[in-house]
Amino acid sequence: MSETAASEMLKIRGLHAYYGKSHVLRGVDMDVPKGSVTALLGRNGVGRSTTAKAIMGEVAPKGDIWFKGKNISGLPSHAIAQLGLGYVPENRDVFPMMSVRDNLLLGIKDMRKALKWTIDDMLDMFPNLKSRADTPAGVLSGGEKQMLTICRTLMGDPDLIIIDEPTEGLAPKIVTQVGQLITEIAKAGVSILLVEQKLSIALKIAQHVYVMGHGEIVYHGSPEEFRKRDDIRREWLEV
Template sequence: MLDICNLHAYYGKSHVLHGVDLHVEPGEIVSLLGRNGAGRSTLVKAAMGQVSATGTVKLKGREILGLKAYQIAHQGLGYVPENRDVFPTLTVEQNLVLGQKNAGASGRWSLDDMYRMFPRLQERRAVAAGVLSGGEQQMLTLCRTLMGDPDLIMIDEPTEGLAPKIVALVADYLTALRERGISVLLVEQKLAIAMEISQRVYVMGHGAIVFEGTPAALRADAAVRKEWLEV
């Protein structure tokens, strides 16, 4: 589904990613773990065409590196940024409709699906997105991306700053995506949620992959956890 090979990324003269290899299979949840500054967010931004990069990024076998972000989205790659980019003056429902890839086209997800998954959004459907709580904005951003009917969705720190109850909702949401055949690349700092819902995990350190394997393999590797994850 998503194949990243020998990816190097740069902010100006700063070389941030150093030859990263990563893949996500169809219907798979893969978590990308690591400390702040390890390069995780840069990786997903590079895949989405938002950071200068070299190497190979293929989606469903087609090279997407070098395309504009909107072109990449139309190829079927969804991206939920860490900063919850909602349109603050538009209502919840207007934000969701704007997420549709083709206006009026029917995809795998409808407004009713979004409201069924997150009833709170239905309650707030006529409210301006800018006055929502952080948790509500996170729900909205996730759902708006889904309205674009992606085949794979990259989600950057979806549980950051959320109450435990909402974190559990997000975990259920990601599992529901997989059950609908959508692949997920999850950038996450909360080890528990990543280990619970992922089929495979990668650990990044200093702009490179330092571990790839199953959650069980990472649990068994105390040295990797101590060196690259634990504070």
């Protein structure tokens, strides 16, 4: 492996993925630097969530996926997670009959290991969860469930988190809170791959922007550079 590849937290080269005979990802190249928020933008159905699932081994990948210097392409999902890659899928699954506190406890991978994040840290980050720590998770609002799934993933002490569509269907106030939480996580040194459709939140908190169209990366640059590219926004993002 090259020194360049090792310098990235996540490095993807020539990633292809299929659903049956449908060729969804068509040679995706992408880098997620250490300690950064990297946004993957695009319309629905272009392959953004499939990219996340291929990285995590939930969809069979073809190509190279390097994480912390190790090629993880084709490894089972549990092995990828044990290496320090966290995943927050878009469906916001919680254990509805269990309390918020117990949901957080389930995120811990190794009880013998000193925790970088504690339950108190998580509850302090999001006061709405703190006030409902002993409430069954099933009665939480959509925004609270989103916060809980992010915090539960953090309890596993990941080096990188893939967060898929965290603001989908949320009220503007909760969108802002989700953005603040993601920013705090990044400040703590966790790298983030943010799969998002809302430009406002992505451009505010990301340092690197990728745009996907038809299973391929069609643009890569900084948020500042992207703001100057009306052509990219019109062709690949606007409905």
